[in-house]
Structures are given as C-alpha cells and as structure tokens.
Amino acid sequence: MKRIHLILASAFLLLAVQSVSVYAVCNQSSASTADTNLWNTHGCWQAFFLWSYKAYDQRSGDWNSRGWNDACNVNLEFPKHWNAAYLVTYGLLDNNSQSFHGTADYRATGEAAGSNFHSSLYHLASDDSCCFGSFTPTVFGPNELRTMCLLYSTSSANANPASRAGDFMHEGWHGWLRKGNWNNGSCGGHRCGPTGSCTASGCDYFYFHGIGAYAFGALWQTDGTANRFHSPNQVQVEFLCDVADQSKGWVPNSVRLAGKADADQRAVARFINGPGYKCGDPRPW
C-alpha cells in the first residue's frame, strides 16, 4: 500500500512540476504602440472577436487567464491575438499587380479550418520562451498552433500585430508542409543552421516567384519543384511585406513599419540561398 501511495505522489509531483516550472509568464501590463494603434481603428469590435475565436478555433480553457473574459483589454493575449487576426482579415489591399498574395491565401493559412492549405488547426497561447510560435501535429483532433510571449510582451520586438499574424502564416505553413508530405528539414521543420546565408538555427530556402504567379487563393499550389513552392519563412516574409506596402489606407503607419522591419530582418537572416526580396524602398518614412 505504501508503494501505491509513493507512486501516486510521484505522479502528481511530476505533473505538477511539468505544468508550473521553467516558463516565463507573458507581460500583461501593456500593449505596444503598433497594437494600440491598430486597436484604435476598431476600439474593440465584439462582432469580430465572436467570429474570430471560432475561425481560429480558440477555446476558453486555453485562453481563460489571457483575456477570454476581458476581450476588450488590449494588454492581454486573447485581445492581442484577435487584433492580429483582424489585420489579416481586413487589412490587405489584394492588389493584383502588386501584392504577393491575397487575403484569401493568408486567411486560409492562419485560420483553423481544414482546406487545401492544411488540415484543421487549433490556436493556443503559451508562456514558453523557447520560440515565437510552434506547430505540433497531433494524432487525434486538429494540429496545434501555439503563439508565445515574444509575440505578446511589449518589450519584445515581435510584439506587434504584423509580426504576430506573420507567425500565424509561418506556423500555418508547417501545416501545409505536413499535409503535402514535404520534408523541410529536421530542425523544428527547417534545415539545420546556420548554413549558407542563413544565420539562424532553423533555415529555409526562398523560392522566388514573380508578382501574379499565383492567383489569389492559389498559394497552396505547387508543382513539386523549386519553381512553384513556398517555405514557412518565405510565406511569412511575403505576408509581412504585403502588410508593409500593400495594406489598406487605414492600416496604421506603426503597423506597416513593424511589418517592414520584420520582413527585412527575416529576409536576410533565415534563407540559405541568399536574401529574399527587399520590401519597399529605404526611405525612412
């Protein structure tokens, strides 16, 4: 009997330790200028967050302590998540002769619904400080897409709606790779780095394509060669670049600038085969 008690106590202790230790907690006391500026364009729009939590398959149990019941408090993770979703849903121009891809592509990549882009997804937040986000395939139910504190805590450079939504694209694209049965490398779904021009530990190839090469809604297509293919970092860069200079006139300048800075830094640090596209001209404003 003593042994049973010991096993039970050990099991509880192990689970308790796993659930509470090592992780930092996201800073919930403020929002970045870019988050606040985008927020000011809607001032907290209930109809949207009542839609977006379903579109992104978010569940109260995961977001309870992150603003699920305080959805108009921009300092918390759930409101910041839907602020980024709002940017994806309404913010892009969809300019046939200038945008890399369209809203239909970016929505289908980030949102939960299963489609040609990926099997169904499920959005969670995490206090883990390992990464910006993660994609975890599951045996049963939707695959998990986690966004982490570096996308939420104000002092982090990526705590802005453009970078957060950019991460939806990046992680969502891992779902595309999985659905299509593509091997993009063994370092978290990337080629191990640093290698070539890539200075990070997880590296991709940039598969250059012209404007108009993909009709809007056709980003998922590939011919299985380097001529028609995308990597996660590439989809992220193209999205960020579209936010930077192919967004609607009302999208705040602070959000565009953040998108451009993230696109530019990612384009020179994450690709094996040299830099990706440069996003817009280098005029300061």
Next chain:
Amino acid sequence: MQPRITTKRLALFAAFLAVAGIFIGAGITVRSQKEDPSSQAPTGPAPSRVLATKDRKIPVIATGGTDVKATVLRFIDFAGNAGGDQKEEIRRSLEGLRQNSAAIEVMCEEAFSAQRSDHSRALLILSLLGEARSADGAKCLARFMKLPFPKTGTTVDGEIVEQTALGTLQAKAIDGLAYLRGKETNAIVLDAIKSHPSIIVRAEAIEAYLWNNRDNEADARRAVSGVVRRGEEIYLDRVRRDTGESAQSFNQKLEAFLRKHPEAVGAKPEPDKDTQRPKDERPGRLPAPPKF
C-alpha cells in the same frame, strides 16, 4: 522469465490507470469548452464607423517654449495612428520640422527611451527623425548607431533576440542617415556596410546607400563594392519590390537577378519519406467574417 501477476501488481496498475484517466479526462474537458469570449468593457461599433469619425488633422508642433514636448508627443502619436493614406501629408509636415532643434531633441529622447520598452514606438520615431532630414536629427541617429550591440541575451531559433531588436532599429537609423546624403552621414553608412556586426544593418546600409545615390548608380555601386564584405556582394543586386511598382517591372528585375545569380534558386523540395501523409479530411468551410 515471465513476470508473475500478483494482486499487488494489479492494484498498482489500476492506480496508474486511474491517475492517467484523471489527467486525460481533465485535458479533454478543457479542450472541449466552447464558452463564448466576453468583455468587461464596452465594445465598439464596426470599424467603418470608427474610421469615419477619426481625426485626420495633423497636430502642429510648437517651435519653442514649454509646449514643445507636449506637441511633439501628440505628433508622434498621430503619426503612428495615421494610416498609410496620410503618409505624404506627414512627410510634408516633417519638412517644416527641419530647423526646429527643440522638437528634434524631444523626438531623439523619446526614441532612446522607447528602444527597450516599446520597439514599434522606437521604430516609428526613428523613421520620423530620418524623414525630417535635419542636422540635429542626423546627430541623434549617429548617436543611436553607437549604442553597444549586445553580445549575449535570449536565444530563440539560434538568434539573440536583443541583437535582432537593436539591429532592426539601427537599420532604420541607417535609412535616415543615408537619406541625408551628406559626407559625414554617408561615411557612417559605408562603415556600417563594412563593419556592423549584424547582417540586418549591413544589408539595409547597402540598400539605402544605393537607393539614395541612384542618380549616380555606377559611382554608388563602386563605393559599396569597395567596402562590402566578401560573400555579401549579392546584396548589391537584391530584388526590391518598390511601393507602387508594376508586376511587369518587378518580374523583369527578378528574372535578371536569377539569371545573374543562379545560386539563388532554392533547392528542390524533398518529399517526406518517413511519415505517412495525414489522412485527408473533408475541407472545412471558412466562415464569413462580420462586415467591416
């Protein structure tokens, strides 16, 4: 040797199953919760109504006295909130700021103060300072370039995030310095191409130098070629999508780039041989979002 099944072992196994059951059950319960999110604060109307009443008047910045700081802060807030459709108006306002040393000084202080606490605010202010094209602004941006580049910090995906954060801000400072096209500021830009520890800054410095001196392209390329690091020459030919550029023009540039740099073509994608393709599920329908 076959293990003997004793009552004690069965009890141990049952206890293990019970504990596992509790935790799996709890997990399923949490995931299956479908309660709607709610708000403690009043919610707003549709954005189209919010935007229709937005104040589009650019705040005037005082040229002296105690109002300078307050008016500069108002201007910064306005510029960040304003949409891209007011970009040109804000550029014109910044022209009027060129001789306003007091205002530039406030902006400079604000940029330094936001550097660690609010990256997007620091980025915004550095952009405004650069666009103002003032001598005082140049001094501030040059000082910003001297901020020590961190050697240690939080490592994520093999990069130190503090380095990336400062790198993107210093890249923005470089944009402002290159935009001035002065002898001293050009020297800072060329020095960054040669010796800045971050590729983010070196790449931006190459781009900014070439773009700002595009009226004398051959000389500009010669100047950059003289300082660029070995292995980074490809940055001189990088494909840029200019704002407002047509698809035809962009695509021609891209073709020329790939002809000159066949090494920039990505490797053939590899099918995953080890894992089974996940079973195809019936595509879900993307729900329609509410009307903007």
